[in-house]
Amino acid sequence: MVTFAELRQAQPETYRQASRAWATLVEVIGTQGDTVTSRGSELGTVWAGPAATAATGHFTRLGEEFGQGAQIAGRIPAVLDTHAAAVAQAKATVDMVVSVLAPTPVLVSPAGTVSLSPAAYAVPAMVPFWQALAAQARTMINGAVQAATAADTAAAGQLNGLMPVATTTAATTSSASVPLSQVPAQGTNPQAVNDWWEGLSDEQRTWLLENHPERIGNLDGIPAVDRDAANRSVLATEQQRLEDRRDELNALGDDRNGDQDDELERINDQLTGITAINERLADTGPGKQQAFLLGFSTDGNGQAIVAMGNPDTADNIVTYVPGTTTRLGSIGGDLGRADIMVDSARAADPSESTSAIVWVGYEAPQSIINTDLGELGQDATNDRYAEAARDDLDRFQDGLRVTHEGERSHNTVLGHSYGSTVVGYTARDNGLDADELIFVGSPGVGVDNASQLGVDPRHVWSSTAANDPIQYGYNFGDLVQYGLGLDPQADLIHGANPSRAEFGGQVFASDPGDPLVRWTWEGPGPFDVIPVPHFSANAHSQYWDPGSASLENMGQIITGNRPTRN
């Protein structure tokens, strides 16, 4: 754990200095490897026979050893540069805090402790202001120190993974090593995971984080700080792998086949998400809580779980489950929503801390209605995505309880659109360890009544904007029964509309959203307007708009209060 004092004394430029030296060394290794290979080829032109064949083969392999070395060591400069940037940003934050507070009665000790000097109490009316300033300073200092620590652990882990092959082999026999057979499997009960983790020595935990982060990062029951360190390493490794593959595919140019075009598109999409995550992880600026990468995978459409603020120490935790089209590549917008929910919660109760988690921990449908006959059912009308997500979301929530420090936190699980279906199915079938459930823009949550969700209906909240077309997404059977009229009794695709009073939960207000857009028929015939539900995609996605009633109300619920906006 890096301390405030150590961060203040850090010299990030030395990492960049080392990075430049590494780049030079790597270039020499690569160049000389090419030379060795070239000399071997030259030998083949002036020497023939069995001995010559053996010799040239030897030089070819020797050249490959150089090349392999250059490839592995070639990743070191980027690790050091990334670390330098993270440390520099964290250091700049604490330096700025100290500098800004210097002329004020808010004191920052050499150890980073923030307190008020007696002068702060000279004017009673100013005391709340100084206290708020001190609180913000603590948040920023803690965030910066945590960011530096996370970057430090990640960089150390990556460097340990970039040793020469012979050294890597030797490391596996280290006394701190842990047999991988002892690492709990994915899906293990979070309490069992936590018991195992806490039973390891510091050296063993460090060894695992540095050598096998891929086995640790997605385990529920591992503390957030450690998961974050592990996943940052995994993310960096995966980013490098994807970039290498992208470059290979780009180099093929017109020779790429259809599958390779698809692969390239998928890689570019995932790299977009990775860039968004990296930017948020590095952002410890004013008003932003330290982000923690609690889960990461490039399998399938790619998944990631990112917390704004440490959930293990927060007073309130909201887990936000986004819906259709969610994937690693699209996570950037959801990270912004999480940040804005933290702000909303802070506005609702400045005295409490809140961690907002974006949970892209499931394979979400990628289209609302799939019209490709070969992929029928692979869209948001199918509930199999929600069914597949239940165990993972349930276990994640349990893990939050297990690793939380101090008093029990106030936990909310919030689902938007198809994400609300995921939350509802999980609550219905697995039971969710949550104090509040929030649904926004829901197409149904798998039950007819709030009482079937295993959470006190007084804490089941839902809102659907007046212009959100999701409320017209009827269950097909009811559509046939009730016709195309907007009958309030009709079930939605995935169950009763939770934003209706009949559902038995608590309905809170949202702004209406952008007006509906009526689809006009432009083809032949007498119709100028098709009598089908009308779509305004905007209203389905405006629940987090700054200043909106829904955002303010969600902040109140997340902090354990009742909605205040009508």
Add this chain to the structure above:
Amino acid sequence: MSGDGAFFSVEYDQVGRVAGRLSEVTDALADAKAGAADLQAVSGSNAGFTTVDAALRCAQAWLDEVDRLTGRVETARTRVTDSVTTYRDTDDTAQGWFRTFETGLEG
């Protein structure tokens, strides 16, 4: 030589020249290693960061790796040089035998 029908041909001087030029590789590696002090630039600063220890371990491991690769190149160069010498010696010996035979000093 080994095996039926096996043959070889060696351009002694050319092979020797190629082997000699391998010293450029070992020289370049030695120079790179000598100039790599900044790999350890993080030492002495950044107390409390585990990255420092990892970076120093990494630097030492790769400098050792450079030594190992240098040794492999030097050994290979020696093997080629020795092979050429052996070929040439054998050739000289055989040549000597037949010249001696031609001049009637023997047999």
